[in-house]
Each structure stands twice: as C-alpha cells, then as structure tokens.
Amino acid sequence: MDVFQLVREFLSGKGAADRFEHELHNLDNTEVKIALLGRSGTGKSSLMNALVGERVAASGAVETTTKAQEFNVNGLIFVDLPGGGTTRFPFDEYLDTMKINTYDAFILVVSKRILESDLDLLNELKSRTGKKIHVVRTMIDQDIENAVHDGISPELVLPRLRSDLESKFGSTHHCWLISNRHPKEYDFPAFSDSLLEDFDDARRDKYVFAVKAYTDGQLRRKREVAERHVTLFAGMAAVNGFNPVFGADIVADVAILVKMNQWILRCYKLDEEHMHKQLRRTPLSSAQVTLVNRLIAYGTKEFILSLLKRQVTRMTGKELAKWVPVVGHMASAGLGFALTRWMGHDLILQCEEATRSLMREVHSTPARTSKSKHPV
Ligand SMILES: Nc1nc2c(ncn2[C@@H]2O[C@H](COP(=O)(O)OP(=O)(O)OP(=O)(O)O)[C@@H](O)[C@H]2O)c(=O)[nH]1
Ligand SMILES: [Mg+2]
Known part of the structure; x- marks a missing residue:
C-alpha cells in the first residue's frame, strides 16, 4: 500500500x-501464531523468551510446562506444546486438537540426543501441514563446552552437529543450531530471520515488531x-x-x-x-x-x-x-x-x-x- x-x-x-x-x-490486529513442540527440557520456553527478549515463560531444570499454554507478546502468539511424543502427551492427540491450520509456523525443539519420537512427530507434522518445519537444536553452547572438555576442537563441533541433524531430519526441513543464552551467535539470528519466509507482509511486520533485534x-x-x-x-x-x-x-x-x-x-x-x-x-x-x-x-x-x-x-x-x-x-x-x-x-x-x-x-x-x- x-x-x-x-x-x-x-x-x-x-x-x-x-x-x-x-x-x-x-x-495492529494482525496476529502471528507459532507452534513450539518438543520434549520437556529441550528449551522451548527459553527459545520463546530469547526471541522476544523478555521473560514471558518460566524455564527451569525441572519440568516446568505440563500442558499447552499460549503466550501473546504484542500480537506474536506462541503456543507451547510440551512433551510432544511422550506417553504423557501422545502427539496424535495434540495434532488432532491443535487446529493445525491456524498456525503460521511450526518449530520442533530438540537438544542433545534426538529420539525416534522426535522424528515421528516431525513426519506427522509435515504430512498434516504440508509445510517445512523448523528444527531447532538448542544448547549448542553446552555442546561446545563439552567438546572442549573432551579434547575435541570446537571448530569441529558445529559441522558435525549440522550433518548429524541433517542426516536425521533430512534437508527438506530447516535445521538450526542455536543457544538460547547467546541469541546473537550461532544460527540464532538466521533462524529468527528464516521464520519471516513463512509469513505474508502484514505478519512479517508484526513479527519484526514483536521480536527483539540482536x-x-x-x-x-x-x-x-x-x-x-x-x-x-x-x-x-x-x-x-x-x-x-x-x-x-x-x-x-x-x-x-x-x-x-x-x-x-x-x-x-x-x-x-x-x-x-x-x-x-x-x-x-x-x-x-x-x-x-x-x-x-x-x-x-x-x-x-x-x-x-x-x-x-x-x-x-x-x-x-x-x-x-x-x-x-x-x-x-x-x-x-x-x-x-x-x-x-x-x-x-x-x-x-x-x-x-x-x-x-x-x-x-x-x-x-x-x-x-x-x-x-
Ligand atoms: N546452556 C543452555 N541452557 C539452556 C538453553 N536453552 C535452555 N536452557 C536451560 O535448559 C533448561 C530447560 O529449559 P526450558 O526452556 O525450561 O525447557 P522447556 O522445553 O520449556 O521445558 P518444559 O517447560 O519442562 O517442557 C533451563 O534451565 C534453561 O535455562 C541453551 O540454549 N543453552
Ligand atoms: Mg517450558
């Protein structure tokens, strides 16, 4: 216009x-709705907090989120769907009840070890939405720290993790290596920017308005x-x-x-x-x-x-x-x-x-x- x-x-x-x-x-009334899925403790709440630059959701070492929760930050709505793929929250049930067509983007959060249940969830999401899913592996800072401790060169960590992620999830999905503690580093900025591709113009403006610029x-x-x-x-x-x-x-x-x-x-x-x-x-x-x-x-x-x-x-x-x-x-x-x-x-x-x-x-x-x- x-x-x-x-x-x-x-x-x-x-x-x-x-x-x-x-x-x-x-x-003002445009809303952007993002689904956050992943096992407990993978860093979903921390990811949301880092994206918007404020503490909107509690995060912690113990299981902090046990049921689906919605957070609205200036029109950017995150739906935190904890524990997807575990027996407690069978993902079929999620996918049946979450009104999948109302979401503008899907983020699957993983950390450390990737399980069969993550892959199942991803494939099910992909077939139901027909969309590329963003796969985010958090806690890269810890992976690097561990590598140094184990005598592995830190330069080798990211390429290795990246090829591991791609071999498991395939290149049809966006795979990102991030640290929620360092939102200016690793793939965090590129990941945040890549979400824009999922939105139309009005939603793009709303997303840029609501997230923190790093x-x-x-x-x-x-x-x-x-x-x-x-x-x-x-x-x-x-x-x-x-x-x-x-x-x-x-x-x-x-x-x-x-x-x-x-x-x-x-x-x-x-x-x-x-x-x-x-x-x-x-x-x-x-x-x-x-x-x-x-x-x-x-x-x-x-x-x-x-x-x-x-x-x-x-x-x-x-x-x-x-x-x-x-x-x-x-x-x-x-x-x-x-x-x-x-x-x-x-x-x-x-x-x-x-x-x-x-x-x-x-x-x-x-x-x-x-x-x-x-x-x-
Ligand atoms: N070092 C490091 N710690 C992180 C990162 N992301 C999350 N954490 C920590 O990991 C713990 C779990 O993070 P949460 O964000 O609560 O995880 P969650 O997926 O929301 O967990 P539930 O709410 O239980 O499903 C917290 O202590 C976070 O501070 C990261 O990228 N790096
Ligand atoms: Mg949480």
Missing part, C-alpha cells in the same frame, strides 16, 4: 479520511517497519489537517503523536513496561537509565507538547518540507504530515542508537550485581 498515494488522493478530494486508521487498525540486519528491518508505520501515522495526521503549533485542536493532534511514539518505543522494546521488567534482570548504568528515561518521555503528551514548543516553532518551513516529498506543499495537511514524519523518524534513530548502546553494555558486562535505579 502506497501511503503517499493515499495522501495525494485525499488532498485531491478523492480519498477517504479513515483509510489510514483502517490500515493501522488492520496491522543484529544490524534485524535493526535495519525494524527501522523499515517502523518508518512504514510512521508514514501511516503521518497520513492520519495529514487527513486530520492539523496545525499543531497554532491550531486550536492541539490535544487531538498530540494524541496521534503520543500513539505513534508509544508504538515506536514498543517496537524497540524501550517502553516503560518492558524496561521495568528488563531492569529487574539486567541492571543498567546511570547514564543508560537517563537515556532510557528520556526516550520513555517521548510517549507522553507533556513531553511532546514541550518538544513542539521548543523545537518545531524554531524549524523553518524548508526544514519540515523535506518530510513531505510527495505531498509537495506546506498546506496544513502537509504540515501535519511533515511534523509527524519528522518526529517519528527522529525517535526511530534515537531508539536504534539506544538499542545498540544497551546491547554493547550487556555484552561487555554480563554479570553486574549492583542495584540500579529504575526508570521513571
């Missing part, structure tokens, strides 16, 4: 004002999705025809900016709720707490109003005009469009920088125990 075309149509009197709201509403490529994808959404919010502002500095309806217009900024913060997992949860597990330096607090403020009406007064009143029409390349003129619709795009773009860049900074810090100081201040 071409947002600029929609704006042009609207300005020429042909388009309907609620098209943008419809588009945003559709995207690599430059994933950050780039987040930026593309975020910019697309910002353009939609800008379209909404344009058709509302707002004049945020001089207009009387400033509160209604600020509401669009608040909504957009909150969306961007959630996309980068820098929203207040996420940061509160995160800080309980990973302390930040005081400089980072300040940075996060500043970003969280972008999601509030008060901060946006002060930003509009401080910054936008000083901006020239020419500066803002570059955010309306297609609308092409500074009518009130153009101004609303330009201002929204400018603010969205600016926040996206700040969130990207903050994400890189937080990633660097977590990477370089993995085990800090000091207590830090919580944001806001």
